[in-house]
Amino acid sequence: MVNLNKNKSSKISLSCLLLLFLQHLFSIGADNYNLYHAVEDLAINCGAIGNSTSDLDQTRRTWIGDNNSNDQFTLIEHEKDSVSASATQVNPSVKQVPYYTARLSFSEFTYSFRVTDGQKFIRLHFFPATYGYFDRSNSLFSVKAGFYTLLKDFNASAISEESFFREYCINVGQARSLNITFTPTLTHKLDSYAFINGIELVSMPTNLYYSKPGGEELKLVGHGNSFPIMNNTALETVYRINVGGSPISSEKDTGMYRYWDIDDSFLEKKYEHSLPAVYGSDLRPKYEIIPSYTAPDDVYLTARSYGMNATTNYNVTWNFKVDTKFIYMVRLHFCELELTLTEANQRVFQIFVADMLAEKRADVILWTGYNLVPYYKDYAILFDKSGSSKQLNLSIKLQPVQTRFAYDVILNGVEIFKVSDIGTGNLAGVNPEPRQSPPQSLVPPTKPPKRSKVTTVVATVAGAGSGIIVLSFICFLIFRRTTLASDNNRNSKLRHIPLAPSKSSQSYGSSLPSDLCRYFSLAQITAATYNFDEVLVIGVGGFGKVYKGYIDENNTPVAIKRLKSGSQQGAHEFKTEIEMLSQLRHLHLVSLVGYCNDENEMILVYDFMARGTLRDHLYDSDNKPLSWKQRLEICLGAAQGLHYLHTGAKHSIIHRDIKTTNILIDEKWVAKVSDFGLSKIGPTGMSQSHISTVVKGSIGYLDPEYYKRQRLTHKSDVYSFGVVLLEVLCARPPLLLSMDKHQASLVEWARGCHKNGEIDRMVDPFLRGTIVPQCLNRYIDTAFNCLLEDGNQRLSMNDVVWGLEFTMQLQESIEGGLEVVNKREEIALLKNSVNDVEENDVLFMSTDELSTRSKTSKMTTER
Template sequence: MDTTSTQIASGTILFLLLLFFPYLSIADVIYSPVELFSINCGSSSNLSTRDGRNWTADIKFLSENKDSVAAPALTPSTLEGPYTDARLSHSQFTYSFPVSTGPKFLRLFFYSTSYQNFHRSKAYFSVKAGPYTLLQNFNASLHADAGNEPGDYLFREYCINLKDGDRLNITFIASKTSQNPDSYAFINGIEIVSMPPFLYYTNPHDVDITGLPHLVGVNTNLFPIENNFTLETKYRLRVGDQEIPASQDTGMLRSWDVDSKYVTTQSVLSLDIGPGIKLRFTKIPNYTAPDTVYRSVRNMGNNGTINMGFNLTWQLPIDSGFTYLLRLHFCQLNPEMKNPGYQSFFIFVQDQLVEKWADILSWSDKQEGVPVVKQYVVFIPGNQQETLNLSLKMHPNPQSLAKDAQINAIELFKINNSTGSLAGPNPDPDRLPETPKVPLQRPNNKSSGTTRTLAAAVAGAVSAAVLLSFIVAFFLIKRKKKMGSKEKDETPLGGGLSSLPTNLCRHFSIAEIRASTNNFDEHFVVGMGGFGNVYKGYIDDGSTRVAIKRLKPDSRQGAQEFMNEIEMLSQLRHLHLVSLVGYCYESNEMILVYDFMDRGTLREHLYDTDNPSLSWKQRLQICVGAARGLHYLHTGAKHTIIHRDVKSTNILLDEKWVAKVSDFGLSRIGPISSSMTHVSTQVKGSVGYIDPEYYKRQRLTEKSDVYSFGVVLLEVLSGRQPLLRWEEKQRISLVNWAKHCNEKGTLSEIVDAKLKGQIAPQCLQRYGEVALSCLLEDGTQRPSMNDAVRMLEFVLHLQEGAVNEVTESEDTEDVFSSSHSSLLFSDYSKSTALSMATNVGDCSYGSKDSEERSIPDHLFSEIKDPKGR
């Protein structure tokens, strides 16, 4: 569409908005797209629709067109739009669009009906946009017959960011197989609309990080939506009694559906509230959503009374195996909510608490009528072949005065996986509605002959669909079985009890376990977690103390982790790995028995504890020990073992303060050949520690452990946990805070106050370099655990060499001043690490005396010979 047409369309939309919604904000409400292509595929003529769109014939945009044909629909469309004709082909065909740099909406319109010589049931095809796969082996008729979308009309919307000089090429590829030799691809309409650069994508230069998405349940770090991601719009839902059509959007032609079909609990709608209050877009741009979105609210309907018996819940069907961006829209227009804290509520995503004090007035700086958006990123595990529900739940905070929760709109986007794919499965033919749908017909416009022809066509379609259902069901069942066997292979001990290594560790009866714990007496509990409780026990007639971890019964994931840990630990022995004594697997009990660690976990000596504070030298020695244990995992066994859950609670301390890496339930065998660089696997781990590179791409390497260990190093230095949501925004994430302080040259700001006066300046500098190099975004630039061990040993040597110089006098106050230069961890590379590690004898950062010292060989004895105990 040319610029003039675009301006006319935008002006029309603005006129309609102001005509029907006189209380809208006026200034900059409408975003004017730089580009707007509306393509009527398969048609030789242009089409104007009442929503202001001008649909252009497609022929001039076809760049690859071997034998595609244009054909009219045999069943005339009952909807206005690009549904009269289609572009169809048994071969590949491509559209190419000359678009500028930046993010675009890409919309695909399908009318699943039969066309001349193209039966609707045979439409199996893939769609690619540049390097991204949008649809794969997509069967339009199965999706249409599933009844999830109106009639036989299918709509898909994507957000794609184009780099400088790119053309947007959209390719349609028929999925030909021996079972479907006559497959074809088709498309009825394509639309490309420019969007503001940072509507959904993160502004890398934005210093205000409060609006960035937070990871849910897996990581506490922020998750920026980078411009190399492609998104698929799964839901755009407003609260209200009717949808907002494209013509009433803010200029980008988005449609806003109503949320009612996805709400699964009782609630109340409040429509057109606050008509006298002008919305003020001070927190988000005013093109984020139409004003009408923020003037309708769904809440729990408590009417001032306490109603704590249920959650306000939405269930959104999605494809498993993908990461999703969830955007929640809020605006407080209730004049009774005058002060922050008066109304607050919990927000749960996938039953994970993401907001404990959701307070709209607080978010909007105590101003009513200020829309805000909160964003969360959540990974939904699975094999990408099944449909699950993403749940959003809200519940009043018992400590707030108003016992209620409210929301205005929900947006949900799928993020492409590590292979660049957004493709989900086709509906299961066995679960389609029993009565085949007959396409809606336009009344009073068909002759009897046409009716008979259509009836025959429908009958033929039904017969073919039934036959096709049997064929597809057969192959889906086979594929499901194959996938099932693959999932079993994920667990090293897929064979169950018969696979447990009784020859490598001890098997306990449940009677022995009950006797050793006084029948699981709660007084014997020494720890607890998501897996279950840990008990102190006594075996061998009370002569040996052990730690007994009792996994929760009937836990499918627990069973996998149980098998995994036995398999791993029964074959590993090392001074810095916790030792597995044995296991019990009977009477529906899964129990692991370890050597007892007198000092508990490292975390129990860093924060939220009554234990005496660890000295700096003790902390360094523990870090060195833990690093040695991880190094052994990566290099000391037959294959690389990636721990996948390195954190301060999984580093145990024995009575002599020797560090032991524990909990191998999530561990995986690393790449088993030199040609492999990573293991593709589901993202698993613990809040605050997961490598963001692993999270984004689902590619696991030993450098993912290095990142997690870097977080532990910061915990040890700062004496605080990785995430503190109640901290000021700069300090919420420990990793981000440390990087920020380092850039300012004030890393000493994060140092635990209990360590004041204990750390030599050169020791702090080198320790910071080690920690921050482990946290580099690019995993290949992080040091290996071997390098980390040697560098930490060097740091310990520096500390011991300077111990006589570190006192409580004022001379050491500069350790905690802001005068230190920033650590150049962004310039860190593997060669730097090796250089630093191999030149430990040249202590150029210490005193002159220390320069003449050398590190004893025994410090590296375990690296040279990583043998077990």
């Protein structure tokens, strides 16, 4: 009996223990089911000895002192003079770890981390106090993380008198190492120093903020296209906001130690009925679309939702100050918290970002399918780089859309990131004016560190050396004047092309006006392309590679074409392109910004064409297919550019290499003819109809007459453009692979389709059913009349322009049910009555303008 009771008691005890254990597991799962477990979770307490437990949060996280030996990072001191010091002034509101100690130096120092590859958070912690001899007002330095400039000429005391941190996102490559370098700005004053209190390096989930390869990209608001956040860019967290809720400290984040601020100070207006929608802890978000670590539950369980039955048409706006001249990523978090909303079209609202319409009809239920399901939308914002303002307002505005329901807007969270410049990796923004230094009486004296002795010696020698410096400067001026005189004589043949003296400069003896052609040094080009980094390559051809870069203090994007060195023919084409493009200015011709001719490098700098080549939008690309109207406008623009080359320039020019990869498209979808390396001045005399020259050009586009007889004419460009017209219609390359794997001409294939009455077979499947038949027939006639075997029978580029204009008129007029008038025939009648207008001017007049001029001329004649 005793044993029975004892066994029964044991079973009860075990049951109770098991129940408690299950409750414990459940509580852990409830709190941590959505945590992300970082591969790297490294926290450095700079200037400290030994490990410390952080009092920043309740996680009892360990911070490693940087005076300790550690296999995860190394402190590299370039002049071995950095010091560890504790803050002189104690601020009770500042947490002890990691802010009471710092690493400080008058010279550069680096933390080198050994980490896995992938995307990381970097957090830099600062407490701008006075540390012994290091006066807080003298901190002025820059910070780089690998290629990226995080801070430049940064004065922490100008930011705050308390502790603060800056957060960044970067991608670590296969090298699996990351250097964070602190460099004092000694150009401002000799006692400038750099310092850091704490560094965090924390892994983040792949593609949490970066675009997934092949996935959805950010919507570029106001521009109608997308923008990817690639691994070759870095981000700075500018704002992270829990809308309608309380601050969320780092230990309550989802394992990445992010801090979420409140939105009160950013709201433009607060309404009496604008209470946050805070719901009980018994509700949990249902993570069915996005990962559970995207944001803490508290972000999605609080929101701003203004008046659930409001009938007034108001909006709610948040305002955020940001630096100009950067692209920004804006992430808006949503979660429908009103449990009575179960269908789409119940809460519909518009979203404006930076005063531009981002969403015409935002509907969280439509996006998610249910309430309590978190979701986010990402947008990219590009501010105008031409303004002089250092900071602008990035606003987020929600405006209700009236439906049969009375519900209005909702927003749960906001994240705003600054995106680094692609060419320079710069993230450094505007620094506030430095704060005044504290009175010296409050700074206790201490033994100066090693670098202060150097500073003292420099100050002592400065006065004695000033006379030597002045004397040296005078000698330099005399020497420079003599050298310049010698250079002027030596380079007198080059004064029209400002080819800078270099190790291999060549005298081209050109007569180009110097104000139309800008010279770049190789150092400038190298900086603009980050030493010709492969990630910046936007095109490759037989000539070499094309890089995207930024010039003029990173304000101007450009395309930089680096020609292959060592080729005499390349040097000739380099010279030809400079000569041609420096004299040509037309809306539909790409503009040459400048060139570089240093150290055997031949580099051309052009305006950047944001949408790439015409071929990029026709086939073998992931780009969305162009509409028929877009294709017509691009062809018409390119034809107008060629017509200008043939008849409008000072000398008639034959391009000689017309193809879809040499027709570029800018951000506004304007076509521009490019690549004039093979161009030739056209026939100059009345008796001369062609130029005899070696055949040059691209296979598939070559004029058969030119190929057989080596006689180059303007009609050779017309033939090549006819091939382009077929490419645009058919979305096929100029050389096709036949069934027996031999190359066949697109021209011959298209002629066969036309002869057999299979016109629909010629048309890009994407366009079928969208082209008016009369328009299609006129377009095909124009193309085949460019491709006639006898060059004399081909259209002129002037005829091509008219043909394409009439084709566009046919499409637009028949679509709109209007009567079609052949504009060319009408203008031919009108221009006969215009007495004082040149033939070429008439070609570019509108019908209305010609009609007015005709009436005026007629009235003058009658008088």
